[in-house]
Amino acid sequence: MSDLIDELKTLRAEADFASADDPFALFARWFEQARQAESPYPEAMCLATVDEHGMPDARMVLLKGFDERGFVFYTNMESAKGRQISATGKAALTFWWRNLKRQVRIRGLTEQVSDEEADAYFASRPRGSRIGAWASQQSREMQSPHALEKRVAQFATKYAIGPVPRPHYWTGMRVIPLQMEFWHERPFRLHERIVFRRDAADAAWQKARLYP
Ligand SMILES: Cc1cc2nc3c(=O)[nH]c(=O)nc-3n(C[C@H](O)[C@H](O)[C@H](O)COP(=O)(O)O)c2cc1C
Numbered sequence: 001m002s003d004l005i006d007e008l009k010t011l012r013a014e015a016d017f018a019s020a021d022d023p024f025a026l027f028a029r030w031f032e033q034a035r036q037a038e039s040p041y042p043e044a045m046c047l048a049t050v051d052e053h054g055m056p057d058a059r060m061v062l063l064k065g066f067d068e069r070g071f072v073f074y075t076n077m078e079s080a081k082g083r084q085i086s087a088t089g090k091a092a093l094t095f096w097w098r099n100l101k102r103q104v105r106i107r108g109l110t111e112q113v114s115d116e117e118a119d120a121y122f123a124s125r126p127r128g129s130r131i132g133a134w135a136s137q138q139s140r141e142m143q144s145p146h147a148l149e150k151r152v153a154q155f156a157t158k159y160a161i162g163p164v165p166r167p168h169y170w171t172g173m174r175v176i177p178l179q180m181e182f183w184h185e186r187p188f189r190l191h192e193r194i195v196f197r198r199d200a201a202d203a204a205w206q207k208a209r210l211y212p
Helices: 002-014 023-039 078-088 117-122 127-135 147-159
Strands: 044-050 054-060 065-067 070-076 089-098 102-112 171-185 193-195 207-208
Touching: 023 089, 023 102, 023 171, 044 070, 044 078, 054 070, 070 078, 070 102, 070 117, 078 089, 089 127, 089 171, 117 171, 127 147, 147 171
Parallel strands: none
Antiparallel strands: 044 054, 044 089, 065 070, 070 171, 089 102, 102 171, 171 193, 193 207
């Protein structure tokens, strides 16, 4: 048993994140390491929301940008997730980087990115994806198996010449974290967990260590 305790103490002393004070800087460091170590989609994250009955819902989305304001993904705001976020103004994100044996959990408030930010990202997407954003009525029921192809053809014809504008319902959402937890797998399920919490986006972070 004392061997186990010694090992845990050593691992804790070595933990590269235990002494971190800035969760954004720590996330940036871990994300960069994930980009080197993980394939495919180190930027994939599980986005959790709740519906109007309080029933949880979750799906994968891609992180398209982050800074001290928060974590941005893009979607159709008329989708299930879009409607849920519009109603609650809250969301949670989870990253799992299997090779690094790390998890990051984020909970917070949501805000829409600026039109300029959404336009710039939309314009950077391949033309087919821009047409797809018009063609897909994300999360609504398809009335026929060919409905999607028909709509793709319809919008490809409509926007055959010139730029494809961004649909008004397609934009980026930023999750402004009020809580960020960093988890690192350790032997015997005695994992390291560090959580940063704050009451508001402009409040100071409080750090705590959690039992695994
Ligand atoms: C790896 C991965 C990445 C995805 N990225 C996105 C994304 O960035 N935005 C998006 O709207 N859907 C993305 N999807 C699809 C969503 O998981 C989901 O099927 C879709 O957005 C509809 O979700 P909803 O009905 O809950 O709104 C992704 C799926 C996977 C598996």
